[in-house]
Amino acid sequence: MLKRIIVALAAALVLGAGSAWADFQLDVREFRLDNGLTILMLENHTAPVITYYTFYKVGSRNERRDNSGVSHFFEHMMFNGAEKYGPKMFDQALESKGGQNNAYTSMNVTAYYEDFPVEALELVFDLESDRMANLALEEEKVKSEAGVISEERLVGVDNDNEGIMYEELFATAFIAHSYGAPVLGWMESIRNFNRADCVEYFKTYYAPNNAVVAIVGDIDTQKTLKLAKQYLGGLPPGPPPPRVPRYEPEQRGAKRVFIERQAEHEHIMRGYHIGDKDSPDLFTLEVIQFILTTGESSRMHQSLVNDLQLALYQYGGFEWGLDPSLFYYYVAVAPGVDYEATERAFDSVLNELTDNGPTPDELQKAKNSLTANFYKNYKTNNGTAHELARYQTLYGDWKAMYNFVPGVEAVTAGHVKEVMERYFKSKNSTTVILVPEGGQS
């Protein structure tokens, strides 16, 4: 539930977007079962629908050189049959009751969700407990799924210019840490996974004490807790997952990689090593990302796309990493333009922000927009459940989400300059350039 106060009409433009949400509080109920499973619940009775998220604290960062992609592979296997609901039955059972589901794997987490009508709640508990406890992992299904994921890789990486560049960027930037391997895995890994790999992985990571469940929607908290205990309370906890080596040596100089492929124009991707989710620079980086790359008023768009016409479009981003990660930019070089001209303009934009910092209006605009975007995450059951589970998984406390708005609000122009100087320097950069094979058309 959200308590809100009415604010004077003009206040937000003066005080910042956060003032409209000054009393934002969610009435989240938090439970910890004896087996270590954390369950978050939020009642919302406006429609007879529910979202159920399960986050497992495992992603590609937990992988080794010889099993890259196993987290994502395993995500697929979670839909391929368990003890009670055999192959094909998970989707069939849920969809036939009017529900939909999906999942994703990132460098840090693996997340599963279901959106469904109220009367399917017990079914969803049954489905989730079945696969958390007794995944079948049939050898035949492992082989078949390898084909599916090979095709996923072919469409998203091998036959996609931006996909190839992203993979190359991380593989080049990280020489020790597992963030250097692609979430989808290398093709060789995908084709060679076997049942034993999956069983080992299941035992290691898919235990209730390594998971967070968030349920948001038309629920009765106490009745839902009873169901949670009935279906999930009896699952045995697993051993603590092995520690991930955080080591990544400091980069000692700029790295550059060229890719030649069939393309209509040149492309640039650039990454800079940054800190992790606990870095004091996290919110400043959010502000920097907004100022540089978000929307038509951003500096990169205004300079590269609008004024100089050296790029078609651009974007930037970073994942809040459990370990120090990478801030990356992408620029689609305008057809007929040499990437070097675009890259020079790109560097000028970075240097300008580093040297002079943001203007007061620019800083306030970033804060207002980031604050508004933060709250927009809570417009739906699915968005709300996702954010609760994400914060709980990353920080061990969903209430860490309340740090976002004050954190962004506290960023100063001085912080922006300091952080730009600290990270956005040539020595810390990895650049991937994709040029059309045989020259531009």
Added chain:
Amino acid sequence: MKRVMIIVSMAVLLSSAVTAKITLPTSNEFKLDNGLTVSVIERPQLPLFSLQLTFRAGSTFDPAGKEGLASLASDMLMRGTATRSDKQIADQIAFGGGTMTNTCGFVAAGFNGEFLTTQGEQAIEILADLVRNSTFATEELEKTRTRTLGFLQSRRENPGTVANDAIWEAILGDSRYAHFSGGLSHSVQALTRDDIVQFAQNHYTPDNCILVVCGDITTASVREWVTKYFGDWTGRAVLAPEETSFPTVTGREVVIYDKQDATQTQIRIGGNGIPLNHPDYPALEVARTVYGGTFASRLMDEIRVNRGLTYGVSCRASRFKPGGLLYVTTFTKNATVAEVIDIIFSEAVRIQEEPMPDSELADGANYQCGTYPLDFETNDALASVFANMWLNNLDKSFYEDFQERLRAVTVPQAMAAARSYFPRDIYKLVLVGKADEIKSQVEKYGPVTVRPFTQ
């Protein structure tokens, strides 16, 4: 202080989303003297509101030979007014936490925005400025044209995009819906500022649009601001007659777009579908769901789950007033193209000729009914619904009766719909892949034309 739910409310009668009848929220509609239609849906749960200004001004209003005009004109609405540069427009919208983008599809063009409640008047004022005072400056036009041409070229890099464009073109032939709404390179190159000014005068008029505002905002406030900023707006629309029917696909045709470095082939197979509000829609929707509309569908089951030949396969239907199209979309490695296409056909035949179990029919209808409420969850989604009703002359029953009509579908009706519209004997087949490796596999499906990947 008021305690409210975090989700915008949706009035739903009865107790279950599977059995519930969706009831759209109340919309307060009024019209200004100049003909501007305004619809306000008050949903005060979050201090946010969405707005959509929708004109009948999409790409199907492009005159012949001027493809891309509607899209370019729409883009130019964000490129500067008499008192604001494009950067000032973007800055002022973002400063308070809002977002606004221009849009242009086949039928409609306009703006979509989301703002904080506190930006109410500012949002309406900026919107009015864009619509009424855009200068269409020559320098900005040339920049926008250059970028548009770049985008059109850039789209040709992606095999999936090329395949999608090609199947629409193959099925719809000389229809105005056949090409991407952004236009064609040669026609965009030839557009003039006079073309754009004329298009704007003919289409961006108060009698040719609806403004839908949905969220934490009052009707009284919207009425006050709209009257203030749009009240003396003048103009009368001059619209070209809309297309009344789509060409009919006859025979079979196979087109390969030859991408020499492709290790995977994009596949699209389809033909004519049904127009908006056609009586076959519920039956076709259930049949399509069973065939290729969910993770548990027959196509997914056989191609992905049983054989591991693809990551995704689905049957898609698009409907417009003059007609529709229906096609299957998937991709697979070059070596298994024919195997996948054979399954697409054999599964179509199975639905057409073998009565599906009642339980499978019910599952398909339940899936559609159960997920339907999610289409009405946000302010943006509801604003789109109300804009669409105005655009296509639909009433609330179009949405509110949909679940009931789905549940009434019988097995013979679903089979009949599949027989009428699923690809079997008459179809267009488009492939984007390495011709050397796939041509011999697909010659059995019809006469093959090979075209270069980039045109």
